[in-house]
Amino acid sequence: MSLLDIDVREKAFGKTIVLHDIKLSLENGQAAVLLGPSGCGKSTLLRIAAGLDKQFSGSVSVKTGHDGNAKSPPVAFVFQEPRLMPWLTVAQNIGFADGGKFDTARVNGLIADVGLTGHAATLPKALSGGMAQRVAIARALYTEPRILLLDEPFSAVDAFTRMKLQDLVLKLVEQRGISFLLVTHDIDEALYLGDRIYMMGAGDGGIQHDLSVDVARPRDRRAARLAELKSDVLTALQAAHVI
Amino acid sequence: MTLSTHEFRGEAQDKTTALRRPVGTVSGFAARIASLDLRGAIVPVGALALLELFVRMGWVSPYVLPPPSDLYTTFLYLAEGPLWTNIGASALRVLIGFAFGSLLAIVVGSIVGLWYSAERYLEPSFQALRAVPSLAWVPLLMIWFGIGETSKIVLIAKSAFFPVYLSLFSGIRNVDRKLVEVGEMYRQPLPVLVWRILIPASLPHLFTGLRYGLSLAWLSVVAAELLAASEGIGYMLSDGRELSRPDLVLIAIICLAILGKISDSLFKLIEDRCLSWRDSYSTAIGGRPA
Ligand SMILES: Nc1ncnc2c1ncn2[C@@H]1O[C@H](COP(=O)(O)OP(=O)(O)O)[C@@H](O)[C@H]1O
Numbered sequence: 001m002s003l004l005d006i007d008v009r010e011k012a013f014g015k016t017i018v019l020h021d022i023k024l025s026l027e028n029g030q031a032a033v034l035l036g037p038s039g040c041g042k043s044t045l046l047r048i049a050a051g052l053d054k055q056f057s058g059s060v061s062v063k064t065g066h067d068g069n070a071k072s073p074p075v076a077f078v079f080q081e082p083r084l085m086p087w088l089t090v091a092q093n094i095g096f097a098d099g100g101k102f103d104t105a106r107v108n109g110l111i112a113d114v115g116l117t118g119h120a121a122t123l124p125k126a127l128s129g130g131m132a133q134r135v136a137i138a139r140a141l142y143t144e145p146r147i148l149l150l151d152e153p154f155s156a157v158d159a160f161t162r163m164k165l166q167d168l169v170l171k172l173v174e175q176r177g178i179s180f181l182l183v184t185h186d187i188d189e190a191l192y193l194g195d196r197i198y199m200m201g202a203g204d205g206g207i208q209h210d211l212s213v214d215v216a217r218p219r220d221r222r223a224a225r226l227a228e229l230k231s232d233v234l235t236a237l238q239a240a241h242v243i
Numbered sequence: 244m245t246l247s248t249h250e251f252r253g254e255a256q257d258k259t260t261a262l263r264r265p266v267g268t269v270s271g272f273a274a275r276i277a278s279l280d281l282r283g284a285i286v287p288v289g290a291l292a293l294l295e296l297f298v299r300m301g302w303v304s305p306y307v308l309p310p311p312s313d314l315y316t317t318f319l320y321l322a323e324g325p326l327w328t329n330i331g332a333s334a335l336r337v338l339i340g341f342a343f344g345s346l347l348a349i350v351v352g353s354i355v356g357l358w359y360s361a362e363r364y365l366e367p368s369f370q371a372l373r374a375v376p377s378l379a380w381v382p383l384l385m386i387w388f389g390i391g392e393t394s395k396i397v398l399i400a401k402s403a404f405f406p407v408y409l410s411l412f413s414g415i416r417n418v419d420r421k422l423v424e425v426g427e428m429y430r431q432p433l434p435v436l437v438w439r440i441l442i443p444a445s446l447p448h449l450f451t452g453l454r455y456g457l458s459l460a461w462l463s464v465v466a467a468e469l470l471a472a473s474e475g476i477g478y479m480l481s482d483g484r485e486l487s488r489p490d491l492v493l494i495a496i497i498c499l500a501i502l503g504k505i506s507d508s509l510f511k512l513i514e515d516r517c518l519s520w521r522d523s524y525s526t527a528i529g530g531r532p533a
């Protein structure tokens with residue numbers, strides 16, 4: 001059994017079927033990327049995986065840790081928007097899972113890890129988009145999850161910030177041995193972050209194609225192999241009539 | 244960003260005053276007086292000056308509109324006697340009625356806001372009740388509670404209830420689903436979600452309702468006292484009418500204006516403290532001279 005097994009037979013909103021016969025699994029230590037055009041149901045699939053959406057037919061199974069800690073769920077979510085509580089400071093937002101009595105040492109460690117030292121008492125309104133997303137990443141890591149689900153987490157920031165945040169997530173996830181499933185519509189991002197890429201077609205096309213990224217880490221964004229794989233991806237997407 | 248520059252500026256000011264401590268106190272006070280924004284005073288002061296002029300010129304009879312100088316004499320006379328008792332009586336009624344009404348509204352508003360079937364049962368009746376003007380209840384309240392304090396306080400509480408209830412209800416219903424989802428992600432049970440997300444997120448709405456409820460509470464205290472009372476600002480008003488003393492009426496009106504303004508400003512102060520996290524247009528221009 002894998003760390004995370006998703007098997008969605010059908011997911012519909014009213015009469016429109018959004019997802020149909022989708023099987024996806026995440027292995028321990030793996031970085032999986034779900035690539036697809038806007039509106040193909042990526043967010044819906046990820047919300048199902050997170051247990052936020054239970055109105056579907058099929059099953060999701062998460063292998064719980066050996067300690068079986070029921071209090072902290074083994075899955076954490078980073079949303080497309082930071083979704084910080086505007087009335088809480090950076091530190092309080094990061095420790096949100098534990099409310100008022102959060103673990104200060106762990107929060108301070110995370111603040112340093114995401115590069116926000118000195119901003120513990122800052123309110124979200126004074127943060128830039130990139131800083132806010134760093135807080136959201138730290139908040140997801142606070143519960144010490146084994147699986148991280150990320151829904152287009154860098155799509156709202158500029159290209160330079162995006163590259164920095166990608167490297168940050170890779171570093172933090174590697175340090176902690178976390179597996180992640182990331183959703184994106186950016187081919188370069190998929191190739192840079194993923195060990196395995198699942199491509200979704202438009203409509204309820206399901207997963208059209210998947211490929212392994214056989215490039216060692218740390219990767220160089222300019223690597224020739226990545227460019228080759230990008231042309232493979234484009235070919236596959238063209239075959240699936242996505243582009 | 245504005246927050247951090249603000250804090251920085253505040254620190255710098257503290258340092259300079261600390262350095263000039265020996266002479267700083269006097270100049271600091273003078274600076275505070277000089278920095279007072281007096282533009283809001285231009286209209287009332289101008290109106291008073293014009294009024295005085297009109298009466299002095301004989302264009303308006305002092306029996307219709309007493310000049311401000313007469314008002315001042317009446318005020319000095321009242322200030323030695325019943326004025327403070329009347330103000331105190333009205334303020335106490337407003338305070339008690341508003342406290343009861345808004346507390347009840349917070350309880351009921353939370354229940355109806357959170358519990359959809361409670362909305363189905365209660366909301367239609369509330370909408371119908373809301374359509375009845377507050378004053379229509381007065382005869383019934385008098386039959387039930389007599390003409391004493393209870394009927395007045397119930398009337399005030401009833402007036403304060405609806406704006407607070409409505410704003411809290413819509414506040415809870417308008418909480419961003421995306422924020423609630425963050426709590427659901429951590430498997431937080433409903434009471435925790437309510438306490439950590441729904442209540443703080445609906446505070447801005449609630450404060451709007453509380454301030455409006457407070458203004459309605461002042462409105463109904465006057466109505467209640469006009470009908471039957473032996474003290475209070477509304478009593479001053481009816482007293483002035485019976486004695487044909489427009490100066491008494493005007494003093495009562497000025498008192499109401501000042502009291503309403505003071506209580507609203509106090510509330511605004513609390514609101515600004517509680518909601519300093521808001522990143523809205525009003526907080527953005529708050530610190531800047533317009
Ligand atoms: N709550 C909802 N109600 C109705 N339709 C929805 C809802 N959420 C998503 N959809 C529809 O499902 C489809 C997939 O949406 P989504 O998963 O957000 O796509 P993606 O994240 O890939 O852009 C879209 O066509 C969208 O209109």
Ligand SMILES: [Mg+2]
Pocket residue numbers: 042043044151152
């Ligand atoms: Mg999406």
